Amino acid sequence: MRRLVALGGQELVLTPVARLLGPTDIRLLAQSLDTAPHKKWGQNFVVDAGTVRRIARLSGVGEGEHVVEVGPGLGSLTLALLETGASVTAVEIDPVLAAALPRTIEERALEHADRFACVHADALTVNALDKAPTALVANLPYNVSVPVILHFLETFPTLRTVLVMVQSEVADRLAAPPGSRTYGVPSAKAAWYCDVRRAGDVGRAVFWPVPRVDSALVLMERCAVPETTARRERVFAVIDAAFSQRRKALRGALSRIAGSGAAAEAALRAAGIDPLTRGEQLAVEDFARIAVALDQAPTVASSGG
Incomplete structure (x- = not known):
């Protein structure tokens, strides 16, 4: 299926629309894989199509971009990112989900499957990808969100944009300016690489399981590192x-x-x-x-x- 948009009397054919995952789809898919969200990997799956399309839109990615997604889970955000026309490399630590994700993409977004790749790995150990990523877009596991962000910014200087969903308090720390109550190590280190701002809140009800903490989106745009002779x-x-x-x-x-x-x-x-x-x-x-x-x-x- 494709979205059709009328403009000046002309019909534009846009990128094919994927069949996104809803709450029932997520649970049935997890059941078919005999799996469920694991606490040890900080898994909370997004079950709302509107939320993943919102994230994809805010990221600004599109055709010609190469997105790296950390912790794709069952593929909710992955499908929305592929809709933009971007290529997506998903990095998944869970072996069951990493094996299942390519099949989900083929079943729900066949026209996009040639722009998708999945890497079964711990994101903190990823030091190279087949293509240099231009954006990191992800629903990050809360327990490793800051280390993952900093690792990818240092490892992949081609990253121009980072849009991640993290715990609301972490978002505050990342975006905090000097002198504020929440300013600290994450704020100062993130500022080495990027201009950082909160990009919106995310309700708890869009996740399965529903988390006990609030979530927020953080937008980070690459800037020049400070001029210094220090490493x-x-x-x-x-x-x-x-x-x-x-x-x-x-x-x-x-x-x-x-x-x-x-x-x-x-x-x-x-x-x-x-x-x-x-x-x-x-x-x-x-x-x-x-x-x-x-x-x-x-x-x-x-x-x-």
Whole structure:
């Protein structure tokens, strides 16, 4: 089936419409596979066609794009992404679902099947794909959402857009600006790669099983990384240290990676930052300046990220 749109008296033939999965379809498909959502993999399947089409629309992907989807589950969002004309590579850790997904795509979106591939793997170990992805669009397992996002942004510099559904509190942390109550490690590290904003809320009723927490969409658009001579790993180590004791001034929080409180104070002053400042007040560019100052100090102990 195809959507037909009248424009100026002319009929445009758009991308074929897939047969999306509804609540009954999801349960019957899971039953046929003798499976159910697993807590250990953080599985909550989206059962609402309107929600997955909304996510696909907000992502802005279309023909010529290569989308990587992490945790496709039974294929609800996958089908909606294929409707856009984009190619989709789904990364699924569950062996039963990874084996079943290609068959679901063939049965419900045969005209799109040549643009679909499934990789059975833990997303945190994926370091290469057959095609360089331009977008990450996913309903992410809540327990690994931030590590997955950061891993894919670092591993695939071709990613221009990330649109993910995560726990609402995680969305707040990712999009938080410096100085806000929710600003922390995820906020600062995400800002290294992207401009980040919340893109909307998602009701609990669209999931099976219904989660006990609220969900939200986060849109991340790739930006230039801060200009710095410090390695990313070094900057991230500074961020981790700065928030390891959130209420502590940076002089004390950075003393371990600097070698001493005095060395931390010297590096902070060299970076133009008051040693009594707290990490939550600094932007990612500030952390980069601190990393440079630490690297230039003769007594600095090296640290990984």
